Each structure stands twice: as C-alpha cells, then as structure tokens.
Amino acid sequence: MALGDFTVRPRMLLITAWALPVGGAGAVAALALLKLIGLVTNLVFYQRVQSSLVAPGPGHPWWLVLGAPVAGGLVIGLMARYGTEKIRGHGMPEAIEAILTGGSRVAPRVAVLKPISAAVSIGTGGPFGAEGPIIMTGGAIGSILAQALRLSADERKTLLVSGAAAGMAATFNSPLAAVLLAVELLLFEWRPRSFVPVVGAVAVSTVCRGFLLGTAPIFPVSTVGMHVTAADSALCVVAGVLGGALAVVATWLVYRAEDAFSRLPFHWMWWPAIGGAVIGVGGLIEPRALGVGYDVIDQLLTGRATVSLIVGILVVKTLIWGLSLGSGTSGGVLAPVFMIGGAVGAAEGLLFPHVLPGFWAMMGLAAVVGGVMRSPLTGVVFTLELTHAWPAALPLLISSTAAYGLSVLVLRRSVLTEKIARRGLHLTREYSTDPLESFFVAEVMDRRPVVLRRGDSLDSALAATLRTDGGEPEGRRLFPVVPDGAAYPVAVVTRRALLHAAARRDPDGPAPTVADICRPAPVVLRPDDTLRRAAYVFAEHGVTEAPVVGHAPDEHVVGTVALRHLLHARRHDLTEEHHRQRLIMRRTVPRDTPRHEDEHAPADGDRIGS
Structure with missing residues (x-):
C-alpha cells in the first residue's frame, strides 16, 4: 500500500504494546541509576557502603574535594575512549542525534556505560543531574528492543523516545513533563502513532515509580494563602526576562568552554579531568554546589535558603556546571538548571513582594528551563509536578514564556540544538x-x-499534444491514455515518447498507435487526495506527474497534477505569512474567491513584506 494510506492504526497498537514493558524497564533503570549515584557518593565522600542519594556537602578534606572530581574525570575519559564516545555529554543531544542520523539505533553498550559514567561523574562531585543519562539509558533500552524486532525507523524512534520519557518520568515523578519533553525535544512530531505509545510507557513507568520510590512530589511547596496580584503577574515577566538572560549566559558559557577545550593540544580523553579540577576548585568555594543538589533545590523552593547559599549557587554552580560540561564529561542539565533557576528566583525574592515562601524561586526555575532548553511548556509543567504548587500555573507560564521569548531573540539555538548544529546537522x-x-x-x-485514446495514431496524438503544449519543454508533460470506448484503466505517455516513436517508425510497416508506446500509470490520484499524499506517492514511485481520476462509477480522467503544482501550497503558506493588507477599510479579495486563486498577486495598494 502506498505511503500516506491509513495503515497506522494496527501498527500504533502494536508499538504501544511494546512500549509498555519499555516503560517498566525505564523505571527500573531510573531507580538503578539513582542508587548507583548514591553508592558512589557515599563511597567517595563518606567512606561507607550505602545507596541513599546524598549530597557531598561541606566538611570534607580539601584534597578530597579537589581530587575526587579529577579522578572521576579520568575514569570517564578512559571509559569514553575505550568504551564508547557516546557517553560524553549530557544525553539529550546524543539521543537526538541517534534519532536524526542513526535510524534510532543505540548500541547496547551505551545502556550499560552511560549510567555508570554518570554515576561516577555525579558521585565524585560533578554538578550534574541524573535526567540526561537516564534519557540516554532509557532510550537505549527502547532502541535495543526495537532493533530486535522487525520495525521501521519511525517505530524504532517511538520506542527509543518511550524509554527516554519513561526514565524521565520515573526520575522526577513527572509524567506530564516527560511527555511534553518527548514532544518538544525528541519526537519531532505530534502524531497518534508516536504520542500514544510514549504516554503508555510513561504511565507504566510512573506507576512502577510509585512502588519503587513513592508518589510524593520531589520538592513539595505549600500554596496555602497564595494570592497573586496584577503587580505580581507583571513582575513575573521581569523574573522571566532575568531568568532568560541567565539562560543565555549559561548557554554561551557551555559552548565557549567547549571551544576552549577543543583548542587544547592533547586528546579529548583528558578533558573531563580538567573539568573535574574546575569542579574541585568550585567545591572548595561552595561545597553545596557539588553533586545533584536536590537538598539545595528543596531549600530554594521552600524559601529556606540563606543569602550566602543563593549567591554561592548562582555564581559557583553556574560556572562549574558550564565549564565542566564543556569538557565532555557525563551528566545531565535539568537538575543544575533547576538549582540555578531556583537561585536566581530566590535572589529576586529578596527584592520582589512576598507572595509565599519559594514563589519567586519557582518562577526562576521555570524561566531558566524555558530559556536554556527552549521548552516553555515543559518548564511550566516540570515545576508544577516537582512542587505540586498547582495554583501557580499562570505565573509560571508568564515567566517561562518571557524567558523563552528572550532566548529566541538573542540566541540562534538552545543548549541542546547548538551541539547538534556543531556536528553538521540542521534541526x-x-x-x-x-x-x-x-x-x-x-x-x-x-x-x-x-x-x-489507445487507438489514436501517433500523428493525431502528436497534433493533440502540440496544440496544448503551452511552450513547455518536450518530454515534461504526461498525457493520460484511456481504452477506446472506456474511461478506465488509465495508462500514460509522454510527448517525448511520442516523438521518439514517430522518428523510428517504419514507413512500410503498420501504422503504430498510442497503445504501442503507452505504459500503465504507476500512480493514479483522486481529486480528494491531499497534496501531502501526492508528494508521498511521487517520492515512492519516482514520478513527477500523475493523472487524476474521479471516483466510481464514472472514473473519468478529470485532470493531471505535477510536482510544480505542489509548490502552490508553499506559495500560499508564504502569502499567509508575508502578505499584509488592510481588510476593514476595503475588501481586496472577493469572498467567494477560491484559495487557489487568492494569493497569486498582492492586491492593488498592497505589497508583500510591507
């Protein structure tokens, strides 16, 4: 069956069925990663065998704070060079690249080495989050299953994203944000064939997370007595702009650091160790900037952070996160962005009117997520699911959108897509x-x-095509051919084929007819087919023109459609975007003018781009 036909429904159900166990596996992988991070952190900083998720915290010897991140960087560099280079980075660009260029294929060793490298990086003090590695790990689980089945690249993509979103949902107990993240960052489409399986995987993962880690919000915030005035809403715009400015600075810092590392005169294997030295120096200045920092995020969002903590996180965390991430180490971006955003919001709360404890920290968090990741809706929903502060939805939307708008105006790409662009891909x-x-x-x-007609002679056929050739180059027009006395089935012939047959005909032989040189039509379109389906079947069969046949019972040829006709839709789209006209004072286009006639030329007195 041709591309574009409605064959998606049974396949969608099949892929959804496969996505459900992927969701469960994603939840288990998230739990394993969090436990592994806790184990490494306890071993390195507290010299004990425990898997509880703890922060490095203050009070450790200076040599440990400085040396542990360097040692972790060395381990990651060795793993990346002799294991797989795919463990470098924060996970999301790598998942996007696998989708865009790798047919959604992820090597099995990535599923093993990525969480181990992330646990080493974060457990030795790296200021990163677990979400990027779990996106890559969960995605690898879905991709490995898909590679074992007979699936298309789009179906492999769906299972890859299902695993990634499942891991995200289980990490933060945030099913809605995980689905939005999948749509805004990974799927590159909003279609039932992918959306339904992803939601199924996320639902299973969230249910499993309830049994494994509980159902409570990660950073609960009380909204009792919350009242947001019009002035507060206006200040949310200011908070968004400030958060967006910080997002711009952070994004700039990450890639300036990456540029600086790329100019070093030795192998990239050693770069994470240098990034580790930067982390260690930062840890000596502000120890609470090390690690995942969930405890610090909780203090910021509940209004318990001190001024020294706010300033320390805002300055030190931003610097060591941006500089060390540019070194190519392994770790995620969301938890650091949560902390940095919460810090800038908490700093604003020192000056802005009091709404409730942690209110402005929530605004800053949503703003920085919206600005850094260019995902404003994900920033809003993430903040709501992390805190369960549901009445704050509108202020969060204002702040996140303001930051997103500033980021779009100032930066060409986000922290995620810039890395993709640097690899020579357009996104x-x-x-x-x-x-x-x-x-x-x-x-x-x-x-x-x-x-x-099939019985027409070559001379009559050539005369008919010549009269309507319209000056177009020979061989570029396709002519429908129908049986004598019937309307269907349809064959086709080109003017070039007619001329070639006329030039080669034998004067002494029987007179050739159109039936001798026509061929069955490889593509027949209907008047109510969309141009998208026409483009699909043109690409599938390698043709540029096709006859258009009406529906039964007549099935007469009613027209022809060519590749050039498909450009009409693009011209209409450009007109809708650029053709500006005043409609209240005068009507420049009659109401009954069809869509295919109303945009070929601007009306008198108007001009495109005015």
Whole structure:
C-alpha cells in the first residue's frame, strides 16, 4: 500500500504494546541509576557502603574535594575512549542525534556505560543531574528492543523516545513533563502513532515509580494563602526576562568552554579531568554546589535558603556546571538548571513582594528551563509536578514564556540544538501545519488535460499534444491514455515518447498507435487526495506527474497534477505569512474567491513584506 494510506492504526497498537514493558524497564533503570549515584557518593565522600542519594556537602578534606572530581574525570575519559564516545555529554543531544542520523539505533553498550559514567561523574562531585543519562539509558533500552524486532525507523524512534520519557518520568515523578519533553525535544512530531505509545510507557513507568520510590512530589511547596496580584503577574515577566538572560549566559558559557577545550593540544580523553579540577576548585568555594543538589533545590523552593547559599549557587554552580560540561564529561542539565533557576528566583525574592515562601524561586526555575532548553511548556509543567504548587500555573507560564521569548531573540539555538548544529546537522523545533496537508489535488490540478485514446495514431496524438503544449519543454508533460470506448484503466505517455516513436517508425510497416508506446500509470490520484499524499506517492514511485481520476462509477480522467503544482501550497503558506493588507477599510479579495486563486498577486495598494 502506498505511503500516506491509513495503515497506522494496527501498527500504533502494536508499538504501544511494546512500549509498555519499555516503560517498566525505564523505571527500573531510573531507580538503578539513582542508587548507583548514591553508592558512589557515599563511597567517595563518606567512606561507607550505602545507596541513599546524598549530597557531598561541606566538611570534607580539601584534597578530597579537589581530587575526587579529577579522578572521576579520568575514569570517564578512559571509559569514553575505550568504551564508547557516546557517553560524553549530557544525553539529550546524543539521543537526538541517534534519532536524526542513526535510524534510532543505540548500541547496547551505551545502556550499560552511560549510567555508570554518570554515576561516577555525579558521585565524585560533578554538578550534574541524573535526567540526561537516564534519557540516554532509557532510550537505549527502547532502541535495543526495537532493533530486535522487525520495525521501521519511525517505530524504532517511538520506542527509543518511550524509554527516554519513561526514565524521565520515573526520575522526577513527572509524567506530564516527560511527555511534553518527548514532544518538544525528541519526537519531532505530534502524531497518534508516536504520542500514544510514549504516554503508555510513561504511565507504566510512573506507576512502577510509585512502588519503587513513592508518589510524593520531589520538592513539595505549600500554596496555602497564595494570592497573586496584577503587580505580581507583571513582575513575573521581569523574573522571566532575568531568568532568560541567565539562560543565555549559561548557554554561551557551555559552548565557549567547549571551544576552549577543543583548542587544547592533547586528546579529548583528558578533558573531563580538567573539568573535574574546575569542579574541585568550585567545591572548595561552595561545597553545596557539588553533586545533584536536590537538598539545595528543596531549600530554594521552600524559601529556606540563606543569602550566602543563593549567591554561592548562582555564581559557583553556574560556572562549574558550564565549564565542566564543556569538557565532555557525563551528566545531565535539568537538575543544575533547576538549582540555578531556583537561585536566581530566590535572589529576586529578596527584592520582589512576598507572595509565599519559594514563589519567586519557582518562577526562576521555570524561566531558566524555558530559556536554556527552549521548552516553555515543559518548564511550566516540570515545576508544577516537582512542587505540586498547582495554583501557580499562570505565573509560571508568564515567566517561562518571557524567558523563552528572550532566548529566541538573542540566541540562534538552545543548549541542546547548538551541539547538534556543531556536528553538521540542521534541526528545527518549530512546528506548524504542513501546507501540503491543507490542500486537495482538485484545488491545484490542471483541469483541462489532453486525454488520448489507445487507438489514436501517433500523428493525431502528436497534433493533440502540440496544440496544448503551452511552450513547455518536450518530454515534461504526461498525457493520460484511456481504452477506446472506456474511461478506465488509465495508462500514460509522454510527448517525448511520442516523438521518439514517430522518428523510428517504419514507413512500410503498420501504422503504430498510442497503445504501442503507452505504459500503465504507476500512480493514479483522486481529486480528494491531499497534496501531502501526492508528494508521498511521487517520492515512492519516482514520478513527477500523475493523472487524476474521479471516483466510481464514472472514473473519468478529470485532470493531471505535477510536482510544480505542489509548490502552490508553499506559495500560499508564504502569502499567509508575508502578505499584509488592510481588510476593514476595503475588501481586496472577493469572498467567494477560491484559495487557489487568492494569493497569486498582492492586491492593488498592497505589497508583500510591507
């Protein structure tokens, strides 16, 4: 069956069925990663065998604070060089690259080495989060299963993203944010065939998380007595702009650091150790900037952070996170972004009117997530699910969107897509309706086709095509051919084929007819097919023009549609975006003008781009 036909439904159910166990595996992988991080942290900083998630904290010898991140960086460099280079980085760009260029194939060793490297990095003091590695690990689980099955690249992508979103949901108990993250960052589409399986995986993962880690919010915030005034809402814009500015600085810092490391005169294997030295120096200045820092985020969001902690996190955490991430070590971005955003918001709370404890820290968190990751809705929903401060939805939306707007105006790409672009890939995250999906073949086709009969002689066929050739190059027009006395089935012939047959005909032989040189039509379209389906079947069969046949019982040829006609939808899209006109004072286009006629030229007195 041709591409674009509705064969998605049974496949969607099949992929959803496979996504459910992927969701359970993602929850188990998240638990294992958190326990592994806790084990390494306890071994390195407290010299005990425990798996509880703890922060390095203050009070350790200076040589341990300085040396542990360096040792961790050395281990990661060795793992990356002799294991797999895919463990470098924070996980999300690597998952995106696997989707874009690798057919959603992830090597099994990534599923093993990525969580181990992240546990070493974070457990030795790295200021990173567990979410990036779990995205790559969960994605690897889904991809490995998909590679064992007979699936298409799009179906492998769905299972990869299902595993990634499942791991995210289990890590933060945030199912809605995990699904939004999948849509905004990984799927590159919003279609039932992928959305339904991802939600199924996330649902299973969240249920499993309840049994494994509990169902309480990670950073609960009380909203009792919360009242947001109009002035507070206006200040949320200010908070968003400030958070967006910090996001711009942080993104700039990460990639300036990466540029600096790339100029070093020795192998990249040693770069994480240098990043570890930066972490160690930062830890000597502000020990609470080390590690995942969930305890610090909790203090910020509940209004219990001191001024020294706010300033220390805002300065030290931002610097050591950006500089060390540029070294190519292993660790996620969300938890550091949560902490940095919470710190900038808490600093704003020292000056802004009091709403409730931690209110402005929540605004800063959502703003920095929206600005750094260019995912404003994910920033809002993440904050709500982390805190369960549901009444704060509108202020969070204002702050996150303001930061997103500033980031888009100032930066060409986000912290995620910049890394993809540096690898020579083009990535867009702006979604809109495909104009090819909005138009039918009947709206753009040539309604006056030259229809030949199989019994027509070459001379009469050439005369018919010549009269309507319109000056187009020979061989570029396709002519439908129908049986004598019937309307279907349809064959096709080109003017070039007619001329070639006429030049080679034997004067002494029988007179050739169109039936001798026509061929069955590889593609037949219907008037109510969309241009998107036309583009699919053109690509599938390698053709650039096709006859258009009406529905039964007549099935007459009603037109032809060519590749050039598909550009009409793009022209209409450009007109909708750029053609500005005043409609209240005068009507420049009659109401009954069809869509295929109203945009070929601007109205009098108007101009495109005005």
